[in-house]
Amino acid sequence: MTHEIAVIPGDGIGQEVIPAAVEVLEALDIDFEFVEADAGDAVLEETGEALPQETYDLAASADATLFGAAGDSAADVILPLREAVGSFVNIRPAKAYPGIDAVRPETDLVFLRENTEGVYAGLEDRLTQDVSTLTRVVTESASETLAEFACDYVSDADDHDGFTIVHKANVMRETDGLFRDTVKSVADDRGVDTDEVLMDAFATRVCLEPEQFDVVACPNLAGDVLSDLAAGLVGGLGLLPSANVGPERALFEPVHGTAPDIAGEGIANPAATIISAAMLLEYLGYEDESERVNEAVEVTLEEGPRTADLGGDASTEDVPEAIIERL
């Protein structure tokens, strides 16, 4: 069976790290068909559209999508692409790697971020010269879908003991109240343990005692901000992968951006994208291959070759080569 993979490098170092990840995928004994498409600032400049319709359609029909990064037009690219794959959850693991400098090396978290609504449902209006509004939407159905996913996620692996619901229901009583109550009731029905922490308290506590948390389910903006906070605790966005998962397809992307300061120099670290590709493998059912890639990445992070961000002088291309040798 052939798997069609949409490949969207985007801007900046997206053009360098995506080919490195594709190289690793190609080295496996799996029948992939890679189809490349454009998105981001460069194609916006050329065509007036940051996300051409062909690219949207490709992501909406491919079995999975690998996306790099986009510049200033990021929101116009990634938000519609998440919709194109029908993504209801953004999975964001944030863990420190051995040998990599981290503010809190004990951090080992997975955020399950609701990926369709909250302030991202963004119905905005400028009512008068003075007043603007945004309608934040929270539905029972989207909260249920996220909760079912979170329950499956912690049940599939042996190393999770329930999950933490993060919200701000003491202020957003109706909307985050609905989120919290719905997620909790699904988990209760499934016999999955949960606890809950207010969003602001979580921000304090994750700095002080990151080892207290494991899997976190939260609304869209909370997931955006708190996973980026966790990224800071593990040493930056450089090594973090992510998956935007829908019912039939999914999109995988490194959490980092286009890194304009080093773009074009061939020295970007492709590790986050290669780890994202490992998430893609797992999603498509290739669990062994996924594990092999993850292990090879970990060995390479520890033993090198290392790119400049990790204190080495390897090129982007050296990394997939070393990983493929270690597969």
Added chain:
Amino acid sequence: MTHEIAVIPGDGIGQEVIPAAVEVLEALDIDFEFVEADAGDAVLEETGEALPQETYDLAASADATLFGAAGDSAADVILPLREAVGSFVNIRPAKAYPGIDAVRPETDLVFLRENTEGVYAGLEDRLTQDVSTLTRVVTESASETLAEFACDYVSDADDHDGFTIVHKANVMRETDGLFRDTVKSVADDRGVDTDEVLMDAFATRVCLEPEQFDVVACPNLAGDVLSDLAAGLVGGLGLLPSANVGPERALFEPVHGTAPDIAGEGIANPAATIISAAMLLEYLGYEDESERVNEAVEVTLEEGPRTADLGGDASTEDVPEAIIERL
């Protein structure tokens, strides 16, 4: 001239730390009249109201208010109290103290949090069984007021070089766009330097390079979460003061909560409340006295007596005594 100070201890350790701060204020040669009032879980249990009308009225008419903490009813107490004093900005300094364990000891930040709107304007609805909404409000006028305050704040002291605007205008384009544009334009007109950082990027960067930031102006929820994040970086909420400032009056409160685990034992650390009282002194124009209290607190934090949270065995009451001796 007599200053009427509303004193609202609230629940838990609020009952212990507030008297300690009042003791310090009483030791100064200033004509204060302290008027005490109830709020929080205990009075809710007794009367059915977490914030009795007398308490609201007192805060709305006193020259300044000193508030401790409230338990589960916190939102029902502190949000109306902020309104009672007409507070448009919540000032939240977050700095590490010498000798106190901190994740990032270089952190020295002041958050100027918009204090009237954003998701806190909280017009919520349950439209259908499935759908709930919250109307997030951002006005030009509130953004202007915050911006003027931020400009005054950084201009009054020599040690600030402009401020950072934190927002999420790439997603909340109309509302946070209005906030960002308004704040920037006020600052430009006033000749005050600003830069801007997206809320999620700020969460990463403040962990990695806290020394890059100084004064931060942001919308309400961003200020809530990011100042609590900064609290985590400086070692917890324990030492952080805050001020809710309005045009004619203001309310001062420690950022910590009721600490139910140690409430009633007389071992709570009153430092955050005493630093909040120093902010009250500054607000009322007693800058010398404010500085003297701050310095005495710093010496006491370093040299003791120290309460249990800082590894000592002093009682709550030992702390104001030592501070008063050092004034």
